[in-house]
Amino acid sequence: MIEQLSGREIKHRETSLRIERNAVDLVLRNGLDNLTVDMICEASGISQRTFFNYFKTKDAAVIGDEPPKIDEAQARAFIATDGPDLLAEVLELVVTTSLRGSPDTTLLADRLRLFERNPQLLLKQMERMNRITTELSELIYLRINRNATPTASESELRDKANLLAHAMLGVLRYMTTQWITSDGSDTTDSLTHTSRLLRTTLRTL
Incomplete structure (x- = not known):
């Protein structure tokens, strides 16, 4: 279903994106330590009051204030599918969720450059991703429970789901560092490569 936005919502998104960009x-040109809210406001043509209506801090404007959320339609499709490659599908779900706040590849690539120069920003981004761990774990549980044997222990299934959810966030951190060193390479190629590497590594351990 195509998301329908009101004129007010469209304007809100456009203003938010302008502030983020x-x-x-400004951080790329002047450094994070030299960035001020006043500088962002001047460049964006807004008042401080407007800025704080959108973002709580200057760092939030740099990495995006809203924590990523798993798309409801994608979550339902993930639970219902019978695909044989659970690892790849979980990884794709995590990656697409983490990128949902980046509306264009230029902004994404610029943010990756900032993460390289300012590791504290990468840490904050990963902390934001940690917020979806519980939701992701529940989706994985519902998926594996569909095909579980009648004698399967619910507690063990939930432990497996929780372990995989936490592990995937670690894999996402790895992928992010790979994007940084490759100057923001195509995310589809990176996802395919990481999924293959993950499967082959687990087989050899």
Whole structure:
């Protein structure tokens, strides 16, 4: 279903994106320590009051204030599918969720450059991703429970789901560092490579 937005919602998104782009550009040019809210406001043509209506801090404007959320339709499809490659599907779900706050590849690539220069920003991004661990674990549980044997222990299934959810966030951190070193390479190629590497590594351990 195509998301229908009101004129007000469209304007809100456009303003938020303009603030984010200007904040990222200012950090790239002047450094994170030199960034101020006043600089962002001047570049964006807004008041401080407007800025704080959108973002709580300058760092939030740089990495995006809203924590990523798993798309409801994608979550339902993940639970219902009988695909044989659970690892790859969980990884794809995590990656697409983490990128949902980056509306264009240029902004994504610029943010990756900032993560390289400012590891504290990468840490904050990963902390944001940690918020979806519980939700992701529940989706994995529902998926594996569909095909579980009648004698399967619910507690063991939930432990497996929780372990995989936490592990995938670690894999996402690995992928992010790979994007940084490759200057923001195509995410589809990176996802395919990481999925293959993950499967072959687990087989050899």
